[in-house]
Amino acid sequence: MKFSLPLVALSTISFTFAVPTxxxxxxxxxxxxxxxxxxxxxxxxxxxxxxxxxxxxxxxxxxxxxxxxxxxxxxxxxxxxxxxxxxxxxxxYTYYLESFDLSLGVSANLTNNGTPMEAFAVGLSPAGHVSGPLVYVPNLGCESADFSAVTAGSIILVGRGNCQSAVKDALGSTAGAIGMLVYNNVEGNLDGYSLQKINTPEGTYVPAGGISMADGEALVARVQAGETVIADLATEMSVSTTYNVIAETxxxxxxxxxxxxxxxxxxxxxxxxxxxxxxxxxxxxxxxxxxxxxxxxxxxxxxxxxxxxxxxxxxxxxxxxxxxxxxxxxxxxxxxxxxxxxxxxxxxxxxxxxxxxxxxxxxxxxxxxxxxxxxxxxxxxxxxxxxxxxxxxxxxxxxxxxxxxxxxxxxxxxxxxxxxxxxxxxxxxxxxxxxxxxxxxxxxxxxxxxxxxxxxxxxxxxxxxxxxxxxxxxxxxxxxxxxxxxxxxxxxxxxxxxxx
Structure with missing residues (x-):
């Protein structure tokens, strides 16, 4: 069966219900x-x-x-x-569609010292093209102290887990990073992944790419061994309106x-x-x-x-x-x-x-x-x-x-x-x-x-x-x-x- 249903919001979207008499x-x-x-x-x-x-x-x-x-x-x-x-x-029932806008990942291109690596744009982060040395962030990057080694113009490399990736991105940005690579904590890629918060008090966001656990761990080993790894990350995003559906008797x-x-x-x-x-x-x-x-x-x-x-x-x-x-x-x-x-x-x-x-x-x-x-x-x-x-x-x-x-x-x-x-x-x-x-x-x-x-x-x-x-x-x-x-x-x- 073929479906073609354009998403059309109700002409009037209310955030509270009109209580019936x-x-x-x-x-x-x-x-x-x-x-x-x-x-x-x-x-x-x-x-x-x-x-x-x-x-x-x-x-x-x-x-x-x-x-x-x-x-x-x-x-x-x-x-x-x-x-x-x-x-x-x-x-x-009364019902309505509650709309809100999200920045969703379209594509990401990543090279490390010129070698391509599979990456996916991380939703809710901005689009952009950034290039800089990778800096590994220990302890999963959930505290500002984890970013002490970050230098201005660097790209942070951090594992997924323990807190929202939004916090990691914002803390890195505040420390001077211009981009982020987040690697998975389980097998599989990060297609469809997002920062998980629309905004944070920790700071503004920088472009982010998601990579696999294996690729991330390999990069961590190279950086910790003292190799200078220049990451070049370009991400494309699209702003999309999505909807909650709310109905009440x-x-x-x-x-x-x-x-x-x-x-x-x-x-x-x-x-x-x-x-x-x-x-x-x-x-x-x-x-x-x-x-x-x-x-x-x-x-x-x-x-x-x-x-x-x-x-x-x-x-x-x-x-x-x-x-x-x-x-x-x-x-x-x-x-x-x-x-x-x-x-x-x-x-x-x-x-x-x-x-x-x-x-x-x-x-x-x-x-x-x-x-x-x-x-x-x-x-x-x-x-x-x-x-x-x-x-x-x-x-x-x-x-x-x-x-x-x-x-x-x-x-x-x-x-x-x-x-x-x-x-x-x-x-x-x-x-x-x-x-x-x-x-x-x-x-x-x-x-x-x-x-x-x-x-x-x-x-x-x-x-x-x-x-x-x-x-x-x-x-x-x-x-x-x-x-x-x-x-x-x-x-x-x-x-x-x-x-x-």
Missing amino acids: ASSNAIVQRDLPLVQSNQLRRLLLRSELLKKAKILEDFAYSTPERNRLIGTPGHNATVNWIKDTIAQFPDY IGGDHENVIHMSGHSDSVAAGPGINDNGSGTISLLEVAIQLTNFSVNNAVRFSWWSGEEEGLLGATYYVSQQPQSELDKIRLMLDFDMMASPNYVYQIYDGDGSAFGESGPPGSGEAEHEFERYFAQDAGVNFTSIEFDGRSDYGPFLAAGVATGGIACGAEAIKTVEEAAMFGGQAGVAYDVCYHSACDNSSNLDVGAWIQMTKAIAHMTATFARSFDLLSPRNETMKAKRMTKSKQVISDKAIGALWGV
Whole structure:
């Protein structure tokens, strides 16, 4: 199937919802039964999930890029498809596209002492042509002290990991560098990689290129051996507008919102049908079937852009919301990778009992309700996953919003204990196609996917009915949770988020 969908923003883009009147609420709710978990779950079908997976795959494969990376026709088609699907329910949802501009890498040409080396332009950095001696930056370049050897007019050589590459670039620029080469911390190239922050307080950015771990380590060895290596780097960038899709029920209490989200983009390597087409589709299917019911609390669905470049869409959204709007979100739940082929059922450790770091008040209660659902209603095993800030709940966590979510696992290796609990293969990644070309519609465990989608539906229905499971709002506790959550993000979660 061939798709040609131009990305056209709505004529009016608003950053807050117009809250419906009591009379319009009544019209929307009339003749619809109040949502119940079991009734909503019954409407979810594997066939619908798979049909939508093929749609996303076709969006990718009908383009030269064969992916759904932000700024490409494949992702633009994804955004329009989500928006057009929600638009079929004008009496049930309000919606908008939230736009923001990004500088994306087009190409990079790199030589070292005249010898060409494969490189990729790093998104969010400026275009330019720079030439200078390579200076190796130790300790992954996350502190200004790491740049003591940098000289004016040099190009820094630094490893990926521990902090955003934006911080490394800005600190190098402040120290006098005119360019940056960042090398991977795992096998594979850095096609589609970005600085991961639109701007930083550490300084302005210089042109940046991404190279492989092997090439980077070879250059490090040459520089540390005393060789003068002159790097010549030319990068080309393009400014692209990308979009979050935000939808909210017209019915329900808009002062008390349950916010369900996932990211809509893929990496450059492939179509991203598990990561995160699966979460995109699960949310969309729950949103479609929710229209058969009324709600007491408003339900907001968000599909974020730019997650793979550093949670950019979710970060932008949070930055645009006044605190009064964030306070209306009683609980934010995020869903990334719902159908991993060597799956586990992971629940974020909201109460900190497994990994020691809890989320804001309400996060623990969300975890407990997921646990209760899996154990009692679904009758399946589950395990915990750390609140490491690695997906789109991170900016909400930092803003003090109660958060939670579930996942089926990414590139980590399944343990013997997990294989006994969930089946599958010990010693093999949860998703062997993670961030690669084979993450297509055949890279899905549909049984796990429907189970996770039903868990999403359960949480949607539960909190659309009532927030009685959560602690009452408390201003003093809110201030404390924001301080603690921001500290967690800065001291711990940033390392996991940006370094992998």
